[in-house]
Amino acid sequence: xxxxxxxxxxxxxxxxxxxxxxxxxxxxxxxxxxxxxxxxxxxxxxxxxxxxxxxxxxxxxxxxxxxxxxxxxxxxxxxxxxxxxxxxxxxxxxxxxxxxxxxxxxxxxxxxxxxxxxxxxxxxxxxxxxxxxxxxxxxxxxxxxxxxxxxxxxxxxxxxxxxxxxxxxxxxxxxxxxxxxxxxxxxxxxxxxxxxxxxxxxxxxxxxxxxxxxxxxxxxxxxxxxxxxxxxxxxxxxxxxxxxxxxxxxxxxxxxxxxxxxxxxxxxxxxxxxxxxxxxxxxxxxxxxxxxxxxxxxxxxxxxxxxxxxxxxxxxxxxxxxxxxxxxxxxxxxxxxxxxxxxxxxxxxxxxxxxxxxxxxxxxxxxxxxxxxxxxxxxxxxxxxxxxxxxxxxxxxxxxxxxxxxxxxxxxxxxxxxxxxxxxxxxxxxxxxxxxxxxxxxxxxxxxxxxxxxxxxxxxxxxxxxxxxxxxxxxxxxxxxxxxxxxxxxxxxxxxxxxxxxxxxxxxxxxxxxxxxxxxxxxxxxxxxxxxxxxxxxxxxxxxxxxxxxxxxxxxxxxxxxxxxxxxxxxxxxxxxxxxxxxxxxxxxxxxxxxxxxxxxxxxxxxxxxxxxxxxxxxxxxxxxxxxxxxxxxxxxxxxxxxxxxxxxxxxxxxxxxxxxxxxxxxxxxxxxxxxxxxxxxxxxxxxxxxxxxxxxxxxxxxxxxxxxxxxxxxxxxxxxxxxxxxxxxxxxxxxxxxxxxxxxxxxxxxxxxxxxxxxxxxxxxxxxxxxxxxxxxxxxxxxxxxxxxxxx
Numbered sequence: 001x002x003x004x005x006x007x008x009x010x011x012x013x014x015x016x017x018x019x020x021x022x023x024x025x026x027x028x029x030x031x032x033x034x035x036x037x038x039x040x041x042x043x044x045x046x047x048x049x050x051x052x053x054x055x056x057x058x059x060x061x062x063x064x065x066x067x068x069x070x071x072x073x074x075x076x077x078x079x080x081x082x083x084x085x086x087x088x089x090x091x092x093x094x095x096x097x098x099x100x101x102x103x104x105x106x107x108x109x110x111x112x113x114x115x116x117x118x119x120x121x122x123x124x125x126x127x128x129x130x131x132x133x134x135x136x137x138x139x140x141x142x143x144x145x146x147x148x149x150x151x152x153x154x155x156x157x158x159x160x161x162x163x164x165x166x167x168x169x170x171x172x173x174x175x176x177x178x179x180x181x182x183x184x185x186x187x188x189x190x191x192x193x194x195x196x197x198x199x200x201x202x203x204x205x206x207x208x209x210x211x212x213x214x215x216x217x218x219x220x221x222x223x224x225x226x227x228x229x230x231x232x233x234x235x236x237x238x239x240x241x242x243x244x245x246x247x248x249x250x251x252x253x254x255x256x257x258x259x260x261x262x263x264x265x266x267x268x269x270x271x272x273x274x275x276x277x278x279x280x281x282x283x284x285x286x287x288x289x290x291x292x293x294x295x296x297x298x299x300x301x302x303x304x305x306x307x308x309x310x311x312x313x314x315x316x317x318x319x320x321x322x323x324x325x326x327x328x329x330x331x332x333x334x335x336x337x338x339x340x341x342x343x344x345x346x347x348x349x350x351x352x353x354x355x356x357x358x359x360x361x362x363x364x365x366x367x368x369x370x371x372x373x374x375x376x377x378x379x380x381x382x383x384x385x386x387x388x389x390x391x392x393x394x395x396x397x398x399x400x401x402x403x404x405x406x407x408x409x410x411x412x413x414x415x416x417x418x419x420x421x422x423x424x425x426x427x428x429x430x431x432x433x434x435x436x437x438x439x440x441x442x443x444x445x446x447x448x449x450x451x452x453x454x455x456x457x458x459x460x461x462x463x464x465x466x467x468x469x470x471x472x473x474x475x476x477x478x479x480x481x482x483x484x485x486x487x488x489x490x491x492x493x494x495x496x497x498x499x500x501x502x503x504x505x506x507x508x509x510x511x512x513x514x515x516x517x518x519x520x521x522x523x524x525x526x527x528x529x530x531x532x533x534x535x536x537x538x539x540x541x542x543x544x545x546x547x548x549x550x551x552x553x554x555x556x557x558x559x560x561x562x563x564x565x566x567x568x569x570x571x572x573x574x575x576x577x578x579x580x581x582x583x584x585x586x587x588x589x590x591x592x593x594x595x596x597x598x599x600x601x602x603x604x605x606x607x608x609x610x611x612x613x614x615x616x617x618x619x620x621x622x623x624x625x626x627x628x629x630x631x632x633x634x635x636x637x638x639x640x641x642x643x644x645x646x647x648x649x650x651x652x653x654x655x656x657x658x659x660x661x662x663x664x665x666x667x668x669x670x671x672x673x674x675x676x677x678x679x680x681x682x683x684x685x686x687x688x689x690x691x692x693x694x695x696x697x698x699x700x701x702x703x704x705x706x707x708x709x710x711x712x713x714x715x716x717x718x719x720x721x722x723x724x725x726x727x728x729x730x731x732x733x734x735x736x737x738x739x740x741x742x743x744x745x746x747x748x749x750x751x752x753x754x755x756x757x758x759x760x761x762x763x764x765x766x767x768x769x770x771x772x773x774x775x776x777x778x779x780x781x782x783x784x785x786x787x788x789x790x791x792x793x
Contacts, residue, residue, distance in 0.1 A: 020068060021338035027076040028342050032083060032352035036185035040087035043080045050077030075342055083349050086187055093153060095142065095190045098179045106143035106176045107192065108200075109155060112136045115164045117243075132592070133161040139189065140172065153189035156182065162624070163197035165243075168212055170205040173198035185353045211304050215241055217441030218434065221448040228603070230459040234452065236262030237427070237459075238434035239305045248603050249463065251568030256469035257398065257416020260363075261427065261462070263356070264305045269315055271431045272301050304438065316340045334368050337361070355408050359401050366400030367393060394420035399496065403489040412489065415469040422465045426458035433458075531577045532783040535772040536649075536682035537710060537735075540573035541765040541785070542566055544739025544746070545593035548687060548712055549577060550678055553649025557581040560601055561676065561687050564737075565593045567600030573770055574601065576785075582607045584645065584652075585634070588673040588689030589613065590623050598625060602632040609635040613657045613674045639674050641704075651679040655704050656695070670715060671695035682775035683709030686729055690715040696725040709780060710735065710773055713755070717747020717764075723754055731760045732780060733773055740766035 031050075035043030054073040090096070098105050115133035135157050141148040157164075157175070167173065177194035204212070218238065222231040232244030242250075242262050253259045273294040280290040302315050341361060344351055351357040371392045378388035394417050406412050413419075433455040441448030499508060531538070540547040542564025550559040558579045563570045585607055587595045601607060610629040612620055620626065629636050643654040656675040673689025686708035691699070692715060699706060711731035714721050716738045734755045738746045747764065755762050761782065763771045769785035 019334070021335045021342070023068070024072040024075045025338035025341040027072055028079045028345050029352055031076045031079045032345050032349045033185070035080060035083035035087060036187075036349065036353060040084040040091070043084035043087060047077045047080035047084060050074070050080060079346060079349075082346060086349065090153070090187065090189060093189050095139075095151070095153070095179060096181070098190070103179055104176060105179045105190075105192065106174070107139055107155065108141040108143075108148065108172065108174050109137035109157070110140055110172045111167055111169055112138055112154075113169055115159060115161065115167060117161050117165075118158075133159050133164055135159060135164065135167070154187055156186075156188050156191045157194055158191065159194045160197070164194075167198065167201065168204040168208045170208050172200075172202040174200040186350055207303050213442050214304055214438050215239060217445075217448065218438040219244060221437060221441045221445060221452050225449050225452045226456065226459065229463055230456070233262070233459055233463065234430070234434050234455060237431055238268075238438060240264035240268070246567075246599060246603050248567060248571045248600060249466070251571055251600070252463075252466040252470040254470075254568065255413065255415075256419040256466045257413035258419055258423065258462070258466050258469075260359075261423070268305075268431060269298055269301055271428045272435055273297050275428075275432050275435075301435075316344060334365075337364055337368060355404065358404055362400045362404060363397040366396040370396035370400065390421050390424050394424065399493055402493055406489045419465050419469040423462045426461050430455045430458035430462070530770075530783075530785055532772050532774060534681075534774045535577075535783075536680040536775055537678075537685050537773040538573070538577060539712070539735045539737050539763070539765055539771045540564065540570055541769045541771075542569040542573070542597065542737070543593075544716070544742045544744070545597070546588070546689070546712070546716070546737045547573065547597070548735075548737075549574065549579065550650055550652075550680060550685070552583065552647035554581070554647065557583060557647075559584045559586070559647070559650065559652065561586045562588055562594040562689075563597035563601050565596045567597040567603075569600070570597040571600035571604070574605070576770070580605055583647065584609050584611060586611045586639065586674055586676065587625065588675075588687075589669050590620050590625075591669065591690065594689070595623060595625060598628055602628060602634065607632060607634040609637050611637045611639050611674070613639055613672060641702075649681055653677045653679075655702075655706075656691070656699060658702075668694070671698075675699065677705070677708060680775070682773045682780055683732070685710040685712070685773075686731070687712045688714040690718075692718065692720040693722055696722050700725060700728060709733065711760070712737065713747065713751065715746075716742075716744070717751050718744075719748035719750060721748075721751050726751075726754055726758060730758055731755070733782060734760040734762045735771060735773070736762065736764045738764055738766045742766075 031043070031046055034046060050073040054070045054077065057070045057073065095105065113136050115135040117133050137155050137157055139151050139153045139155050142151045143149075157177070159175075175192070175194050175198055176196070177192040180191040180193060182188040182191050203209070215235065218235050219231075219241070222234045222244075225231075226234065229246055229249055232242065232246055233249060235241035235243075236245050240263055245262060250259075253262065276294050276297045277290055280293055285293075298315060344357070371389070374392035374396060375385075375388045378391060379385060383391070398413070398416050398420070402412060433451050437448040437451040437455075440451065536551050538549040540549060543566060545564035545566075546562040547564040547570045548561040550561070552558055556578055558574075558577065558581075560570075560574070560579075560582050563585070582601060582605055585598075585601055587598070587610065590612075598610075607629075610625065612625070626636060639654045641654055641656055641658045645652045645654075653676065654674065655677055657672055670690040670692050671694045673691050673695065675689060675691060675695075676687040678685040678687065684707070686706060688711070696714070706725070706728045708729055708731055710733045711726075711729050713734050713736045714725075717736045736747045736752075752762055763782055763784070765771060771782060771784045774781045774783065
């Protein structure tokens with residue numbers, strides 16, 4: 001008995017693909033990459049070569065292929081010429097020389113996007129205080145002496161998040177900062193590291209003020225109705241506003257392959273415009289009116305989401321999705337996608353090196369080329385239409401984007417397709433309810449709250465799926481990031497596509513997927529080998545930062561010292577250790593690589609107290625630590641030398657700072673770190689924060705006992721550690737918490753050599769992952785999660 005083919009699918013499959021614009025799109029992309037990674041001369045030479053090729057082909061216009069070559073050459077030549085025109089002024093820009101010397105410069109700028117928070121240690125400022133954001137802007141004028149000189153060009157600002165976070169696109173401001181030369185392929189004149197609030201700020205444009213009022217209304221009603229985990233999710237789903245999204249939710253979404261849900265994409269716009277079209281179709285509106293209203297909705301949503309280049313890109317992709325949906329034929333959608341790529345790259349060449357742009361194009365191409373075929377194949381085998389589409393769309397998108405995702409993150413999600421299938425049915429209703437609440441909340445708050453209340457089941461379902469998917473130990477598998485990972489994943493994708501073409505291959509692939517699913521369930525329920533039984537101390541791998549966990553002897557309870565720069569990483573470490581109760585969270589000093597991940601400890605756990613040092617409490621005023629502690633019902637305490645705190649299997653003595661310590665300058669914050677000496681079943685542990693030479697001398701001169709079996713090496717193994725201090729400690733195990741491939745040169749080879757000369761076993765988080773120290777009858781041992789793609793110690 002033969003299967004009945006769906007007529008629409010069969011017709012679509014029989015229609016040959018229109019590939020005529022694809023070479024031009026690839027050529028424009030390639031030419032843009034060449035120009036951005038070289039200089040204007042290479043871009044101009046490329047344009048000349050393309051012009052010559054087009055001229056030669058004019059004499060061969062009678063040939064069938066000549067017209068295509070001419071069109072491709074003209075488009076690639078236009079891209080090269082346009083890029084050369086943009087790159088040429090950058091080399092001679094007067095601010096480039098200023099950046100070469102690292103001088104201070106005063107600018108008048110106009111923001112072209114909203115400030116975006118950055119994770120990790122304070123960027124661009126050598127470990128300054130407070131969280132940082134990045135924002136792109138156009139230069140309007142440069143201060144030269146006592147006069148302003150009109151100037152142009154793009155600049156990237158590294159700014160304090162708190163004082164710049166409320167600014168909107170289109171506002172102008174005056175600022176002063178240290179000029180740095182931009183690194184990487186971009187059209188920036190300079191990068192400006194700013195450490196003060198903006199001055200002489202103008203009002204935002206009317207459209208941006210109106211859009212911000214709508215966004216604020218959505219945030220307010222979400223906060224009043226939703227749970228803490230959900231209140232930041234709805235604005236993210238609707239308009240890509242992730243300012244209130246908890247870091248633990250970000251972590252779950254990343255591991256579950258759901259991060260794209262909180263970024264404005266063509267899917268958002270397709271949902272909004274699709275809802276408008278369905279409503280007007282139900283009202284029997286004429287096609288022209290329906291198209292016009294959908295266009296208005298599209299434009300309004302662009303303004304609502306901020307109007308940044310990424311949103312405009314999503315608008316183009318959303319319009320493409322609607323076009324493909326309306327026409328129901330992939331033969332038309334493919335040249336439309338190629339045309340969009342060409343137009344967007346000619347308009348904004350920086351998109352050629354944008355991961356978001358590459359992922360968007362790859363996902364859209366998969367939806368155009370693979371999803372209809374796969375969906376049709378499933379329908380011919382009796383799978384209902386909606387289920388077939390729900391399975392085919394996320395599978396095609398994840399398969400197409402897998403090489404890029406692995407290259408960027410070094411991870412591949414094994415649960416992404418299943419998670420997307422499970423949440424897909426509720427995304428559209430939640431988005432539509434969120435948009436309606438956004439439009440009504442500023443004027444009719446109760447109605448807005450009611451609409452948000454209707455979205456609660458959908459949001460909680462998405463959070464539940466993300467949490468469950470992320471909880472599997474093999475939710476993601478590590479792979480080589482960067483260029484080495486791409487051919488590996490491409491070969492894997494090619495093998496999967498080849499297997500899908502044959503019946504035996506499909507059976508083999510299905511059996512393999514079933515085995516992987518069973519493995520995921522088994523490992524997810526029984527986390528095989530980690531955490532190791534009897535651990536006393538764990539150094540969490542939180543990148544370039546510190547986070548140490550000390551077992552208290554009470555099941556599920558541990559003291560945490562520092563949180564690292566990423567809430568997601570410290571939350572993951574504590575989850576794997578099974579820590580649900582934190583009687584004390586110690587923050588050694590106010591540098592972002594030690595405290596910025598605080599929400600990863602506070603959210604979802606019972607935290608009794610948050611402790612800081614006593615020296616100059618005002619140095620914590622820019623960190624928002626106090627507010628976060630109060631919001632999570634944690635007491636604030638201050639530690640000083642001489643205090644002793646006990647638990648059943650843990651005793652902590654505070655060695656520094658002294659209670660009468662003098663106020664410290666901002667540049668000496670490292671030496672004001674809280675220093676602890678812990679007695680554990682594995683031995684004595686010295687936790688040193690980031691103390692440098694001066695702080696180490698103070699401890700030595702104070703005459704306190706520093707000897708310990710385990711040393712958390714100061715300041716990530718910085719060279720500013722004295723041999724005298726290390727000899728006084730004389731550790732058996734030295735733990736170095738450090739980020740893989742960091743730019744600081746940590747740890748110092750000399751420090752590592754000195755430690756090994758003292759007989760210490762050196763363990764580094766950048767090479768071992770999470771590191772546990774154990775005691776017991778077998779003596780002191782270490783264990784780690786490990787990473788096969790990093791070199792051993």
